[in-house]
Amino acid sequence: MEQITQAFKRFFAAESAGGVVLAIAALAALIVSNSSLADWYQGWLSLQGEVRIANDSLVLAKPLILWVNDLWMAIFFFLVGLEIKREFVEGELSGPGQLVLPAAAALGGMVLPALIYAGINWGDANALRGWAIPAATDIAFALGIVMLLGSRVELSLKVFLTEVAIIDDLGDIVVIAIFYTQNLSIGMLLSAVTAGLLMWLLNRRGVTRPDVYIVIGLFMWVFVLKSGVHATLAGVITALAIPMRDAKGHSPVISLEHGLHPWVAFLVLPLFAFSNAGVALQGVTADVLFSPVPMGIVLGLLVGKAAGVFGTTMMMIKFGWAQPPSAASVRQILGVSILCGIGFTMSLFIGGLAFAGLDPVYTTQLKIGVLSGSVICGLLGTLLLLQKR
Numbered sequence: 424m425e426q427i428t429q430a431f432k433r434f435f436a437a438e439s440a441g442g443v444v445l446a447i448a449a450l451a452a453l454i455v456s457n458s459s460l461a462d463w464y465q466g467w468l469s470l471q472g473e474v475r476i477a478n479d480s481l482v483l484a485k486p487l488i489l490w491v492n493d494l495w496m497a498i499f500f501f502l503v504g505l506e507i508k509r510e511f512v513e514g515e516l517s518g519p520g521q522l523v524l525p526a527a528a529a530l531g532g533m534v535l536p537a538l539i540y541a542g543i544n545w546g547d548a549n550a551l552r553g554w555a556i557p558a559a560t561d562i563a564f565a566l567g568i569v570m571l572l573g574s575r576v577e578l579s580l581k582v583f584l585t586e587v588a589i590i591d592d593l594g595d596i597v598v599i600a601i602f603y604t605q606n607l608s609i610g611m612l613l614s615a616v617t618a619g620l621l622m623w624l625l626n627r628r629g630v631t632r633p634d635v636y637i638v639i640g641l642f643m644w645v646f647v648l649k650s651g652v653h654a655t656l657a658g659v660i661t662a663l664a665i666p667m668r669d670a671k672g673h674s675p676v677i678s679l680e681h682g683l684h685p686w687v688a689f690l691v692l693p694l695f696a697f698s699n700a701g702v703a704l705q706g707v708t709a710d711v712l713f714s715p716v717p718m719g720i721v722l723g724l725l726v727g728k729a730a731g732v733f734g735t736t737m738m739m740i741k742f743g744w745a746q747p748p749s750a751a752s753v754r755q756i757l758g759v760s761i762l763c764g765i766g767f768t769m770s771l772f773i774g775g776l777a778f779a780g781l782d783p784v785y786t787t788q789l790k791i792g793v794l795s796g797s798v799i800c801g802l803l804g805t806l807l808l809l810q811k812r
Contacts, residue, residue: 441688442567448693449700449767449794456701464701483648491698492775495691497644497658499768502687503592504662505680510589512667512676524736524745525586531735532587532763533558533594536727540719549785550716553777555598556789557723557796559769562588563692565762568801572808577755579748584759587732595769596659603776604652611650615657618643622664631669633679636661653776692768699771702790712795716785720770720792725800728764733757758807764800766793 455464470487485493510516516525536557544550565584569576618639625635640661648654667676711717736756739745748756774789 441684441692442563442565442570444689444693445561445563445567445696445768448696452697452699452701453704453794456703457705461703468698468701483645488698491695492772493648493654494644496695496772497655498683499658499687499691499695500596500655501640501658501662502680502683503589503596504659505665505676505683506589507593507659508663508665508667509674509676509680510586516586516589524739524747525583526590527739527745528583528732528736528760529587529590529594531731532560532728532760533591533731535731535734536723536764539727540723543719543722544715547715549778549781550719552781553716553720553774553785553789555595555602556770556774556777556793557720557727557764557766558591558598559595559766559773560588560591560728560763561765561767561769561797562592563688564765564767564797564801568762568765568805569759569808572805576759576808577748577751580751580755580759583748583751584762587763591763592769595773596656599653599773599776600656603773607651608649611646612652615643615646615650615652618646619660619664622661626664626666629666629670631666631675633665633675636665640664695768695772699775700790700794702787702794707787707791711784711788712791714788716788717792717795720766720774720789721796721799724764724766724770724793724796725761725803728766728800729757729761732763733760736760754807754810758804760804761800761807762804764804765797767797770797 452464455461468486468488472485472487472490474483516522537554540557541551541554544553562585565588566581569581569584622636622639622643625639640657643661644654644657647657662676662679665675665679668674733756736747737753740747770793771790774793775786778785778789
């Protein structure tokens with residue numbers, strides 16, 4: 424138990440600092456995109472990069488923003504996969520009793536925001552593609568806030584928030600795989616499945632070297648990218664294939680997780696934020712701010728997340744189906760539930776998939792809604808947690 428507690432403390436420390444850097448990157452994107460550097464910013468995002476493999480038999484050509492969203496975010500999802508594996512195999516979610524409360528809270532916090540968004544945008548088929556946008560929680564921002572609040576937030580609530588966010592991430596992965604996959608290439612998909620089966624066989628044969636799985640995972644990333652399924656899913660599958668322990672009891676999963684955390688927190692996610700959070704506010708009127716897409720996102724994040732997570736949590740506790748986080752008051756549980764409405768990274772990512780190829784106005788509304796909703800949830804959740812018991 425002491426090892427698990429220490430692992431959580433290290434995790435919280437990395438997320439706290441990473442959340443601050445993430446906020447700075449997002450703010451920098453907003454400033455640059457509304458300054459004389461706006462043209463440079465758009466040009467930078469449009470920079471073309473190419474990779475040619477096997478005498479041009481396979482060519483990957485993308486603008487920088489897609490390299491960030493497809494390749495760099497695969498690294499983020501690889502880390503998410505490692506966290507999911509650790510939690511479900513040896514961590515706080517390894518027992519059925521421990522899983523009940525955060526799983527129910529995460530489910531409530533995904534379903535209700537999606538229903539609110541869909542209700543507000545009903546009748547607009549393009550806008551409805553973004554129903555999953557407010558269902559996501561940004562663990563870096565949320566944990567960054569509770570860590571900055573220090574002892575005002577019980578450790579049990581920090582663990583609860585982590586568990587809810589990790590299960591939420593798992594739900595987001597399923598949503599991306601099922602609902603945001605287009606134009607399937609059966610040949611490439613079968614190649615990706617073959618790579619996955621190879622990693623599974625290596626796992627069963629006791630191969631514990633992470634580099635072997637990572638190399639195969641890179642091939643899988645290419646296959647998944649070309650198959651029409653979003654390429655970041657290759658990162659999750661690769662992470663889940665890596666054995667939890669080797670013959671000496673050493674954990675490749677935990678070692679990789681600790682090694683990757685600083686790179687993801689201080690490079691991958693800030694680069695994603697800087698590349699995706701920039702939105703030109705010139706010409707943005709009240710009609711745009713209060714249009715269905717941003718309103719659906721804001722109300723989904725603020726009302727849907729808070730009501731979904733808090734309502735489900737209190738129901739589970741009231742009926743004796745789960746134990747409450749120790750030493751946590753109802754107000755603190757509500758505060759953490761509101762913080763779950765900070766969608767930022769995952770919401771922007773899902774929104775980018777949902778509105779790809781549509782009128783750019785949807786992307787502008789996406790960014791306005793996610794940024795506004797996340798800021799409001801962050802402020803309200805912080806104010807609640809700052810109050811005395």
